[in-house]
Each structure stands twice: as structure tokens, then as C-alpha cells.
Amino acid sequence: MSAEKKIDICLTMDFDAIAGWIGPRNTRSPNLVARGEFGEVGAERILQLFADEEIPGTWYIPGHTIDTYPDVCRRIAEAGHEIGYHGYCHEAPSSKRDEAEERDILDRSIDAIVRVSGKSPVGQRLPGGNLGVRWVELLIEKGFIYDSSMAPHDFEPTYLRRGDVAHKDRAYEFGQPIDFVVLPFDWNLDDWPYFTHEPATGRPGLRSPNEVFEIWADEFKYLYEKLGKGVYVLCLHPQCIGKGSRMLMLERLIQHIKQHEGVRFRTMASVAEEFRKTNPLEAGSASA
Ligand SMILES: [Zn+2]
Structure with a gap:
């Protein structure tokens, strides 16, 4: 009899739509804007799939x-x-912006989320850029409890650190953990590099969904069989995963994962909250 499994599955969608093209790529090309528009179509399909499968997403x-x-x-x-x-x-938050500009971006984004959901967000995925000290301070001030933009561990939540020092002539100096959770974001579990065809950036994309199923199912298999506990975070872009063959693959992956005992589909916020409760920072550690 194998030890009891505890696996959290978080399906996360980066719903960039048109913003991902006109923002960072600064294009006005109708062809590229149209690729963003398809994000709405993809989002509808994902909503329907999640309703059919009765699972939550982030x-x-x-x-x-x-x-x-x-x-x-x-x-x-x-x-x-x-x-x-x-x-x-x-x-992306950036050293090129000043604090007032970063605050403005954050406030306008939070206001938009509150307008449609009635709730202020508690988590983020950075649209590129680095998780700088000032940005983290702003997030904590606004009640955020987690980030999902990097992966010091592929399958475990960790606490963010403050005060790292990167010595090049001796060991790296790790700072103190703070009460702000990092949930994994890993390109390996992201649909964009596998599928998105962007010749201008040298990204061929257009991989076979079956091949990607194999990678994602094996990542889950390693977590399930070898580790037995952890969080599996899949990053999906509606404009990318929303194509028919990829949606069928996603459905197959969800159904494959569901066949395993001890697996739960959850939101990222609930995983971050549970991690803070079950692994509280020791008294005396730097807190937010
Ligand atoms: Zn994005």
C-alpha cells in the first residue's frame, strides 16, 4: 500500500487577449490583434470545459x-x-518606471478586477519583468499573499526572500523569508512556448498536442509517484490552448489526472492560504 497522496492541481489561465500584443510587443497589426481577439473565444471554451469537469481555475x-x-x-x-x-x-514592473507609475498600473488593474468580481485580487503572475523589492512592497500593501512568476521548486510552494546578496567570489547569500508565498511558474508547464508560432522571435511553436500531453502527463506522474505531495501548476493562454486539438488534449489531461486518488483541483489562492497555515514562518523571521 503506497503512502497517502496529496496533490493539488492548479489550472491557471493568462488571459492576455489583445493586451499581450499591443502592450509588450507594441504592435497595431490587425493580424496580431486578431490573435489576441481569439483569446475571448478560447476563454469561452475553457469556461465550458471547466463547467463540464466541475473544476475551479485561476x-x-x-x-x-x-x-x-x-x-x-x-x-x-x-x-x-x-x-x-x-x-x-x-x-512588466521595471526599474525604468517610478513608484507613482507602478502604483497607478496596480490600482487601475485592481479596480478592474473588483468591478467584475467584487473582490480584490490576492495573487499575481507578472507579465514579464522581475519581482523587484518595491513591487513586492506594493503588493503586500494591497493585500496580496502570493506570486506565481518563478519556480525555485517545481512542485512546492515556498516563501519569497528579502535581502539576498549575490556575491560572485563566494557563496550566494540567501536573505530572510517573508510572509509572501511563491507558487511555481515553470515554462515546462506553459502552453505558449510549445504551441505559439512566432516566426519573428524564432519560436516555431505548433508542437503536436500529443507530444505535449506526454510531457505534461509525465510531469504529473513524477510528482504523483515519486514525490507523492505537492502542487502542479499549469499555465495556459486562452488564445493558445483554445484551438480544437489542444482543447481536446487538455480535456484528456484533466480526465487522466482525475483518475488518481488524493488529487484535488484548486485555486492558487486556496493553495497559498493553506501553505501559510500549515508552514507558518517561525517567530522572529522577517514578516510582511
Ligand atoms: Zn501574459
């Missing part, structure tokens, strides 16, 4: 997507999914 939605597609975003919230921060027009 949607990182730029404020621009909410303002452009308020109806589908409202229905995402009404279906009980979590909505997290993902920029206003997919901006």
Missing part, C-alpha cells in the same frame, strides 16, 4: 482584457474562479 487577467471583454470576465468570476493580477496592458 485566471490572471490584465485590466485591459477586463475592460475590453467585461462580459466573459464577469462570467469567469460568477463561475467561482479566482481572478489574479496580470498588469493593466501587460506591463
Whole structure:
């Protein structure tokens, strides 16, 4: 008899839609904008799949997507999914911006999320860029409890550190953990590099969904069989995963995972909250 398994599955959607093209890529090309528009179609398909499978998801939605597609975003919230921060027009926080500009982006994005969901977000995925000290301070001030933009561990939540020092002539110096959770984000479990065809950036994409199923199912298999506990975070872009063959693959993956005992589909916020409760930072550690 194998030890009891405890696996949390978080299906997360980066609903970039048009913002991902006109923001960071700064394009006005109708062809590329159309690829963003398909994000709405993909989002509808994912909503339907999650309703059929009766599973919750976590949607990182730029404020621009909410303002452009308020109806589908409202229905995402009404279906009980979590909505997290993902920029206003997919901006990365950056040392090139000043604090007032970063605050403005954050406030406008939070306002948009509150307008469709009635709730302020508690988590984020950065739309590119680095998780700088000032940005983390702003997030904590606004009541955020977690980030999902990096993966010091592929299958375990960790606490963010403050005060690392990168010595090049001796060992790396780790700072103190703070009360802010990092949930894994790993390109390996992200649909974009596998599928998105972007010749201009040298990204061929267009991989076979069966091949990607094999990678994602084997990642789950390793977690389930070898580790037995942890969190599996899949990052999906509606404009990318929303194509028919990929949607069928996603459905197959969900059904495959569901056949295993000790597996639960959850939102990222609930996993982060549980981690803080079951692994509280020791007294005396730096806190937020
Ligand atoms: Zn994005």
C-alpha cells in the first residue's frame, strides 16, 4: 500500500487577449490583434470545459482584457474562479518606471478586477519583468499573499526572500523569508512556448498536442509517484490552448489526472492560504 497522496492541481489561465500584443510587443497589426481577439473565444471554451469537469481555475487577467471583454470576465468570476493580477496592458514592473507609475498600473488593474468580481485580487503572475523589492512592497500593501512568476521548486510552494546578496567570489547569500508565498511558474508547464508560432522571435511553436500531453502527463506522474505531495501548476493562454486539438488534449489531461486518488483541483489562492497555515514562518523571521 503506497503512502497517502496529496496533490493539488492548479489550472491557471493568462488571459492576455489583445493586451499581450499591443502592450509588450507594441504592435497595431490587425493580424496580431486578431490573435489576441481569439483569446475571448478560447476563454469561452475553457469556461465550458471547466463547467463540464466541475473544476475551479485561476485566471490572471490584465485590466485591459477586463475592460475590453467585461462580459466573459464577469462570467469567469460568477463561475467561482479566482481572478489574479496580470498588469493593466501587460506591463512588466521595471526599474525604468517610478513608484507613482507602478502604483497607478496596480490600482487601475485592481479596480478592474473588483468591478467584475467584487473582490480584490490576492495573487499575481507578472507579465514579464522581475519581482523587484518595491513591487513586492506594493503588493503586500494591497493585500496580496502570493506570486506565481518563478519556480525555485517545481512542485512546492515556498516563501519569497528579502535581502539576498549575490556575491560572485563566494557563496550566494540567501536573505530572510517573508510572509509572501511563491507558487511555481515553470515554462515546462506553459502552453505558449510549445504551441505559439512566432516566426519573428524564432519560436516555431505548433508542437503536436500529443507530444505535449506526454510531457505534461509525465510531469504529473513524477510528482504523483515519486514525490507523492505537492502542487502542479499549469499555465495556459486562452488564445493558445483554445484551438480544437489542444482543447481536446487538455480535456484528456484533466480526465487522466482525475483518475488518481488524493488529487484535488484548486485555486492558487486556496493553495497559498493553506501553505501559510500549515508552514507558518517561525517567530522572529522577517514578516510582511
Ligand atoms: Zn501574459
